[in-house]
Amino acid sequence: MKIWLNGGLQDIETARVSVLDHGLTVGDGIFETVKSVQGRPFALTRHLDRLARSARGLGLPEPDLDEVRAACAAVLDADPLPLGRLRITYTGGLSPLGSDRGDQGQTLVVAVGEAGRRSDTTAVITVPWTRNERGALTGLKTTSYAENVVALARAREQGASEALFANTVGQLCEGTGSNVFVVLDGEIHTPPVASGCLAGITRALAVDWTNARETDLPFDVLDRADEVFLTSTLRDVQAVQRIDGRELPGAPGPVTAKAMRVFDERAADDLDP
Secondary structure, three states: OEEEEOOEEEEOOOOOOOOOEHHHHOOOEEEEEEEEEOOEEOOHHHHHHHHHHHHHHHOOOOOOHHHHHHHHHHHHHHOOOOEEEEEEEEEOOEOOOOOOOOOOOOEEEEEEEEOOOOOOEEEEEEEEEEEOOOOOOOOOOEOOOHHHHHHHHHHHHOOOOEEEEEEOOOEEEEEOOOEEEEEEOOEEEEOOHHHOOOOOHHHHHHHHHHOOEEOOOEHHHHHOOOEEEEEEOOOEEEEEEEEOOEEOOOOOOHHHHHHHHHHHHHHHHOOOO
16 A cells, blocks of 8 residues: 655555644644545545535645645555545644644655445434534634534434534524434535535535535424435435434435436536536
8 A cells, every 4th residue: 555645655564744734733733535436536626625624714824736736646646446445634734732833844645545335324323412503613614623523423322423503593404424414305405615514526516416405404403304315525425314212214205316316417427527
């Protein structure tokens, strides 16, 4: 396995980042997870645009996107997996202990790992913690992911693959690593970005390709939605068959099944939509 680290490919056994890297010490970094199919990245341009937005939002110098593209290509050429998880990580770099950044430049790491095809349906839980729709990191895909780790661990304990959050005003927001859609009276709805959710790449494509509506939704919409599905880079569109103790019989329902089919067809037609 080859890793791109600060300018070139290295063997995984020798690739090293300093223990004083700001991404490690204080979580000062951003990342993107990109699906790769037969060694080719999906929607890479959209992911790189969001990487640059996250860098600006965090106050990091924007990464050299030409270098990031070259790094992605080099890593995928070295290990062209049938289905892969391509991870781009960009941090504040070598810094003194504490929150202040150093002046030694940033760290760029690109790696790929094997991914498996997701199942068509899954179970989710709701958690009592909230997303802060007005926080400094809202809408940024940062490496400060501990809140998601805690929530996902609770989901795993309850036999689920995802945990769903409300925001501070009680609206449906997002999952730990996914966006959520609900079907009401045959129409698809998803929380707007103003709810505090991440502007997911798969979310945006699903909205465009299914004519979903961005709607402020109360958290308890999960108790009455006809169908629910998740979107993310590696889930694509995935139906929810259970929310906490509520079963959604027949998942994927007809609206979700159509969304799954449309997404698969459109994604197959264009690897960089």
